[in-house]
Amino acid sequence: MNYDLSPEQLEIQQHIHEIAQREWSLDAEQWEKAGAIPHAVITQIAEMGFMGLVIPEEYGGNAYDTLSLILVIEEIAKVSASLAICVSVHNSVGAWPILAFGTEAQKKKYLPRMAEGMLGAFSLSEPDAGSDVAGLLCTARRDGDHYVLDGAKNWVTNGANAGIFTVYASTDRSKGSKGLTAFIVERDTPGLVLGKKEEKMGLWASDTLSLTLEGVRIPVENRLGEEGAGFKIAMAALDGGRIGVAAQALGVAGAAFDHAVRYSTVRKAFGKKLSEMQPIQWMIADMARRLEASRMLTHRAAWLRSTGQPCARESAMAKLHASEMATFVTHKAIQVHGGYGYVRDYKVERFYRDARVMEIYEGSSEIQRLVIARSLLRDGVAPF
Numbered sequence: 001m002n003y004d005l006s007p008e009q010l011e012i013q014q015h016i017h018e019i020a021q022r023e024w025s026l027d028a029e030q031w032e033k034a035g036a037i038p039h040a041v042i043t044q045i046a047e048m049g050f051m052g053l054v055i056p057e058e059y060g061g062n063a064y065d066t067l068s069l070i071l072v073i074e075e076i077a078k079v080s081a082s083l084a085i086c087v088s089v090h091n092s093v094g095a096w097p098i099l100a101f102g103t104e105a106q107k108k109k110y111l112p113r114m115a116e117g118m119l120g121a122f123s124l125s126e127p128d129a130g131s132d133v134a135g136l137l138c139t140a141r142r143d144g145d146h147y148v149l150d151g152a153k154n155w156v157t158n159g160a161n162a163g164i165f166t167v168y169a170s171t172d173r174s175k176g177s178k179g180l181t182a183f184i185v186e187r188d189t190p191g192l193v194l195g196k197k198e199e200k201m202g203l204w205a206s207d208t209l210s211l212t213l214e215g216v217r218i219p220v221e222n223r224l225g226e227e228g229a230g231f232k233i234a235m236a237a238l239d240g241g242r243i244g245v246a247a248q249a250l251g252v253a254g255a256a257f258d259h260a261v262r263y264s265t266v267r268k269a270f271g272k273k274l275s276e277m278q279p280i281q282w283m284i285a286d287m288a289r290r291l292e293a294s295r296m297l298t299h300r301a302a303w304l305r306s307t308g309q310p311c312a313r314e315s316a317m318a319k320l321h322a323s324e325m326a327t328f329v330t331h332k333a334i335q336v337h338g339g340y341g342y343v344r345d346y347k348v349e350r351f352y353r354d355a356r357v358m359e360i361y362e363g364s365s366e367i368q369r370l371v372i373a374r375s376l377l378r379d380g381v382a383p384f
């Protein structure tokens, strides 16, 4: 078995690592305090090609394979989990559904602009329907050559600055999940009202918005896929998005681990370094093995997706394991730092807050377990 990255992937990893450390690591804390990623950073990221990670060259992107994509997300997350989720959501659940399910006209119209930095947002969850996607209440009624969308959405990452939103609504409530349809909604469409920015526990620089749709008229040519195909489009997009969250978790946990190990080698207690004490060594060992296991699951899921194989189960496993790992590792990183880990002067405090939501968004840990169990019971245990 060969787990090595290809020379091209190693080059991408090294490239983004250097950029992230040089360009953003000193500023990331300031973005959190300001509650926003500067527009100039999004422009810079787009110029580097990272807003077109999943977009083919013919539409202005650079068509990375999924493993390369997650290497980028992980390296960005080491310095800013907020920027990482912005890039991940934009690529995985913003641009990818248009690439995979859009008409040629939709691809030509939207993908080049997205590769140039027009942010994409994914608008699925609602105030009363998060995990239970089939139960969403937003409706889309056909009216001649338009659809009229009404309803409320929330937890929309990138919402404040997105140029387009993929909105999922019911065109036939009697059909449940088979009645959901996806739409491309442009930011300035009349009736699309951007709501309040949530004040979150972490990821302060990443904006999370609620939306209201009040008689939003969408031309039929902006329907994404067929009527009734919305649920499957959302699920297929989330298969990729969840690998992105796993990569974000690897980045944040990897950074927390590095900080903890470094601190343990300089801080002394009882006449020796923390790193010379067995309880600390055990924490370091437990952090490292969970990180490594998460990395393997994440890389495997990414490889399956890159090679066009089904990956819902593996993507759920990667996201579940990596997000719980990140909670564990960032918790232990604070423990190694003692009281210093609890104050804002030390980065591990931020890492801990940022990690927490990874067990919730793009499908909670409970939903990932459900996806894994259903897949195992339906398809059996595939040989690894």
Ligand code: CAA
Binding pocket: 089, 122, 124, 125, 130, 131, 132, 133, 134, 155, 156, 157, 177, 231, 232, 235, 236, 238, 239, 312, 360, 361, 362, 363, 364, 367, 370, 371
């Ligand atoms: N790819 C393609 N098709 C899929 C699929 C996938 N990954 N998963 C399911 N389907 C298909 C099934 O095969 C089935 O098709 P048929 O009826 O033709 O056989 C159909 O979809 C319905 O599947 P289920 O019966 O499994 O559907 P369900 O109603 O029981 O729901 C669920 C399953 C796993 C609970 C799903 O609703 C789910 O994943 N919920 C969580 C949603 C989620 O992640 N929300 C987060 C939103 S995004 C966010 O956090 C904000 C942000 O900005 C980042």
